[in-house]
Amino acid sequence: MSSSQPPKADLFVTCIIDQLYPQVGVSVVKVLRRLGVEVAFLEDQTCCGQPLYNSGYTKKARTLARRVLDTFGDSEYVVVPSGSCSAMMKVFYLDLFRGDPEMLKKAELFSSKVYEFSQFLTSVLGVEDTGSTYQGTATYHPSCHLLREMEVRDEPKKLLNSVPGLEMKDLPGAETCCGFGGAFSIKFPHISEGMLADKVDNVIASGADTLVSCDMGCLMQIGGGLSRQGSGIKVRHLAQVIDQDSPSSR
Amino acid sequence: MADIKTRDFSAASAVSILDPQLRKALAQVGTGFDAARRAAIDEVSQELWDEWREEARQIKIHTLDHLDYYLDLLDQNVTKAGGHVHFAKDAAQANDIMGELVRTRNIKVATKSKSMVSEELSLNPALEAQGVDVYETDLGEYIIQLAKETPFHLVAPALHKTKEQVAQLFTDKLGIPYTEDINGLAAAARIALREKFLQADLGISGANFLVAETGTLVIITNEGNGRLSTSAPRIHVGITGMEKVIPSMQDLAVFLRLLPRSATGQGITSYVSMVTGPRRADDEDGPEEFHLIIVDNGRSKMLADPDLREALYCIRCAACLNICPVYQKVGGHAYGWVYPGPIGAIVTPSLIGLKEARDLPQASSLCGACREVCPVKINLPRMLLHLRQKSAESPDSSERSAGLVPNLVAGGYTRLMRSPSLLKLSHTWGRWKQNVWAAMPFFPLTKRNGMIRKTSLPLLSRWTRSRDLPELPKNAFRDIWKKELSQDKDGR
Numbered sequence: 001m002s003s004s005q006p007p008k009a010d011l012f013v014t015c016i017i018d019q020l021y022p023q024v025g026v027s028v029v030k031v032l033r034r035l036g037v038e039v040a041f042l043e044d045q046t047c048c049g050q051p052l053y054n055s056g057y058t059k060k061a062r063t064l065a066r067r068v069l070d071t072f073g074d075s076e077y078v079v080v081p082s083g084s085c086s087a088m089m090k091v092f093y094l095d096l097f098r099g100d101p102e103m104l105k106k107a108e109l110f111s112s113k114v115y116e117f118s119q120f121l122t123s124v125l126g127v128e129d130t131g132s133t134y135q136g137t138a139t140y141h142p143s144c145h146l147l148r149e150m151e152v153r154d155e156p157k158k159l160l161n162s163v164p165g166l167e168m169k170d171l172p173g174a175e176t177c178c179g180f181g182g183a184f185s186i187k188f189p190h191i192s193e194g195m196l197a198d199k200v201d202n203v204i205a206s207g208a209d210t211l212v213s214c215d216m217g218c219l220m221q222i223g224g225g226l227s228r229q230g231s232g233i234k235v236r237h238l239a240q241v242i243d244q245d246s247p248s249s250r
Numbered sequence: 251m252a253d254i255k256t257r258d259f260s261a262a263s264a265v266s267i268l269d270p271q272l273r274k275a276l277a278q279v280g281t282g283f284d285a286a287r288r289a290a291i292d293e294v295s296q297e298l299w300d301e302w303r304e305e306a307r308q309i310k311i312h313t314l315d316h317l318d319y320y321l322d323l324l325d326q327n328v329t330k331a332g333g334h335v336h337f338a339k340d341a342a343q344a345n346d347i348m349g350e351l352v353r354t355r356n357i358k359v360a361t362k363s364k365s366m367v368s369e370e371l372s373l374n375p376a377l378e379a380q381g382v383d384v385y386e387t388d389l390g391e392y393i394i395q396l397a398k399e400t401p402f403h404l405v406a407p408a409l410h411k412t413k414e415q416v417a418q419l420f421t422d423k424l425g426i427p428y429t430e431d432i433n434g435l436a437a438a439a440r441i442a443l444r445e446k447f448l449q450a451d452l453g454i455s456g457a458n459f460l461v462a463e464t465g466t467l468v469i470i471t472n473e474g475n476g477r478l479s480t481s482a483p484r485i486h487v488g489i490t491g492m493e494k495v496i497p498s499m500q501d502l503a504v505f506l507r508l509l510p511r512s513a514t515g516q517g518i519t520s521y522v523s524m525v526t527g528p529r530r531a532d533d534e535d536g537p538e539e540f541h542l543i544i545v546d547n548g549r550s551k552m553l554a555d556p557d558l559r560e561a562l563y564c565i566r567c568a569a570c571l572n573i574c575p576v577y578q579k580v581g582g583h584a585y586g587w588v589y590p591g592p593i594g595a596i597v598t599p600s601l602i603g604l605k606e607a608r609d610l611p612q613a614s615s616l617c618g619a620c621r622e623v624c625p626v627k628i629n630l631p632r633m634l635l636h637l638r639q640k641s642a643e644s645p646d647s648s649e650r651s652a653g654l655v656p657n658l659v660a661g662g663y664t665r666l667m668r669s670p671s672l673l674k675l676s677h678t679w680g681r682w683k684q685n686v687w688a689a690m691p692f693f694p695l696t697k698r699n700g701m702i703r704k705t706s707l708p709l710l711s712r713w714t715r716s717r718d719l720p721e722l723p724k725n726a727f728r729d730i731w732k733k734e735l736s737q738d739k740d741g742r
Contacts, residue, residue, distance in 0.1 A: 018727040019722065020720050022723055022727035025730070026727070029735050041727075041728070041736070044670055045670070046667040046673055053635070056640070057639075057643065057664075060661070060663075095632075144615070148617070176575055176619070177615045181617070183656075185615075189713070189715060190263065190267055191579050191613065193717070195575045196717065220719070223720075224718045228717055
C-alpha cells in the first residue's frame with residue numbers, strides 16, 4: 001500500500017448482510033474507516049451469483065456476474081465481508097468465464113482486486129492489531145470457502161488474538177462444515193441439521209460466550225441452531241468484534 | 251448391474267441419519283480412519299506428502315492422456331507372460347466373458363477377493379445363475395455376502411455391522427455357537443473360508459493397479475485372502491476398470507506409499523501381491539491360467555469429458571468418505587448404488603446416468619474437505635458443480651434433470667437480483683408480510699426475540715424446522731448507508 005494516498009475500497013456488502021444483518025456492514029465500514037481506508041458503497045450492487053452458480057445455473061450466474069464486473073469496473077479494491085462470496089468473485093468467476101476470453105480478462109483483473117475482509121486488513125493494510133477491545137470469551141469457526149478456496153486460515157485468528165480483553169477458546173472440529181451450504185440447507189434439511197447439531201455441540205463445548213466467523217451464512221445456520229436450543233451464545237461477524245462501538249444485539 | 255436405488259437418496263438418507271447404530275458406526279470413520287490417516291501423514295511430513303500427491307497426480311494425468319497406448323502395452327505384456335486379456339465394453343459383456351470362462355472350464359466353486367468393480371457389474375449373481383458358488387473372502391465382504399447386503403464403505407464394506415450382529419449372523423449361517431469375541435468370529439470365518447479356498451477352481455480378484463510395462467496385476471490387502479484367491483485355484487481371473495493401468499513399476503512405488511496411508515493410515519499393507527501371468531514351469535504353485543478382464547462400463551464417456559476425467563484418477567482409498575460430513579451422517583447405503591461418498595456422488599451419475607442419480611451431486615455443502623485429503627488431488631467440489639450444471643442446463647435432455655421448483659426459484663432470484671430497486675421493494679414487502687403474518691394467530695409465522703421460530707411457508711419451513719431465522723430488519727444495509735454512512739453525494 002502506498003503511504004501517501006489512503007487506499008480506496010469499495011464494499012461488496014453481500015446479499016445476506018444487506019438484507020438480514022445490516023449492522024455487520026456498518027461495523028465493516030467503521031473498522032475500515034478507522035484504519036484510514038476511504039470506503040464507498042456502490043448502490044447498484046446486488047448478488048455475486050453464488051447461489052445460482054452453486055446450483056448449476058451458470059448462465060444466470062453469469063448474468064449477475066456481468067453486473068458485478070460492470071459495477072466494480074473502476075474499483076481499486078473490493079472488500080467482501082464473506083469467505084464464500086469473495087471466493088465466488090475471486091476464484092469461481094474465472095471458471096464461469098472460461099469460454100469467453102474477453103470477459104475472462106475482465107474477471108481476472110477484477111479477481112486481483114477482490115479481498116475478503118480479514119485478508120484485506122492483514123495483507124493489504126498490514127494490520128494485525130486493530131486497536132479494539134472486547135470483553136468476553138470467543139471461539140472462531142473457519143468457514144469452508146474462506147479456508148479452502150480463499151486459503152485464509154490464520155488471518156482472522158491473528159486479528160482476534162490481538163484484541164485485549166478477548167479470550168480465545170479452541171473449537172473442537174473447527175474445520176468441519178456447519179452444514180449451511182446455501183441451497184443445500186433447504187434441499188436436504190435433514191442432513192444439514194445433522195451437521196449443524198455436531199457444530200452446535202462443539203461450540204457449546206468450547207466454553208466460549210461468543211462465536212465468531214467471517215461468513216454470515218454459517219452464522220445464520222449456527223446462530224439459528226444455538227437460538228433454537230435456547231443457548232445464550234452470541235454469534236458475531238469478525239468485523240463486529242473489532243468494531244469498538246458495535247451494538248451488542250444479534 | 252447392481253440394483254440401483256439412487257432415486258431414493260433423500261428418503262434413505264433421512265432414515266439412516268436417525269439410526270442410532272449407524273451413528274455409532276459412522277463415528278469411527280472420523281476417529282478411526284481419518285485420525286490414522288492424519289497420523290501417517292504427520293509421520294512423513296505434510297511437505298513430502300504433498301510432493302507424493304503431486305507425483306501421483308502427474309502419473310495419472312499422463313496415463314489417462316495416453317490410455318490407449320498403455321492399455322495396449324499392458325495387453326502385450328500380459329500376453330507375453332502367458333495370460334489372456336479381455337476387454338469388456340459394459341457389465342453384460344464382462345459377465346458374458348466370465349460366463350464363457352466358467353462354462354468352458356467346468357467351474358463350480360469360486361473364491362473372490364475384494365473388488366468394487368465386481369459389485370458394479372453384479373458379477374456374483376451372474377455367476378450364481380451359471381451354477382457357480384461364489385465366496386467372498388475379504389472378511390468384511392464375507393459378512394455382507396452372508397447378510398445379503400451391499401458394501402457400506404469402499405474400504406470397510408461391513409463398517410455398519412456391530413459385533414453382536416456379526417455374531418448372530420455367523421450363528422445363523424455358519425452354525426457356530428454364539429460368540430461376540432472378535433478373534434473367535436474371525437477364526438470361524440477363516441475355517442469356513444479355508445475349506446472354500448481348497449475347493450475352488452476359480453479365484454477372482456480385482457486390481458488396485460495394473461502395471462503396463464510388466465503386465466502385472468497388483469492388489470494390496472491385509473488379510474492374505476487376495477494372495478490365496480490368486481494362487482490356490484487353477485484359474486485366476488482379475489477383473490477391473492480400465493483406469494487402473496499405470497506405466498511402470500517405478501510409478502507403482504508412489505501409489506504404494508499413498509494408498510495404504512490414505513485408506514487406513516498404514517505405512518504399508520500386510521500383503522502386496524503382484525501377479526504376472528499364470529504359473530511358470532519352474533514355479534512351485536500358482537494358477538494354470540490367468541485372465542484379465544478390463545472393463546469400460548461408462549468410463550470412456552468420463553474420459554471424453556474434460557470436466558469429469560479427473561474422477562478416473564481415483565485410487566479408491568476412501569479418504570474422501572472418511573472426512574465427508576455428509577457421508578458421516580448418511581452412511582454408504584443411502585447413496586443407492588456401489589460407490590458412496592463424495593467420489594461416489596461423481597462416479598455414480600457418470601456411470602448410471604445423471605437423471606437416475608440427480609440427487610447425489612446436490613447432496614453436498616461443497617465444503618471441499620474431500621479435495622484437501624485426496625491423495626491424487628482430485629478436485630471433487632468442482633466436478634460436483636459440473637454435474638449440477640449439467641443437471642440444470644445440459645442441452646442433452648437425458649442429462650437435464652433439475653426439478654421445476656429449483657428452475658422457478660433460480661429464475662425468480664435472477665430477476666430479483668438484476669434490479670436493486672426490485673430488491674428494495676421486496677425487502678419492504680417481505681417485512682410487511684412478516685409482521686402481518688406474525689400478528690395472525692396460529693398462522694403462518696411465529697417470532698420471538700427478533701427470530702422467526704416457526705413458519706408453514708414452503709421452503710422456509712424447511713429451514714425453521716430445526717433452526718431459528720433472523721427476521722428482516724427495518725432497514726437493509728443500503729438504506730442505512732444512504733441515511734447514516736455515506737459521506738458525500740456521489741456515494742463516497
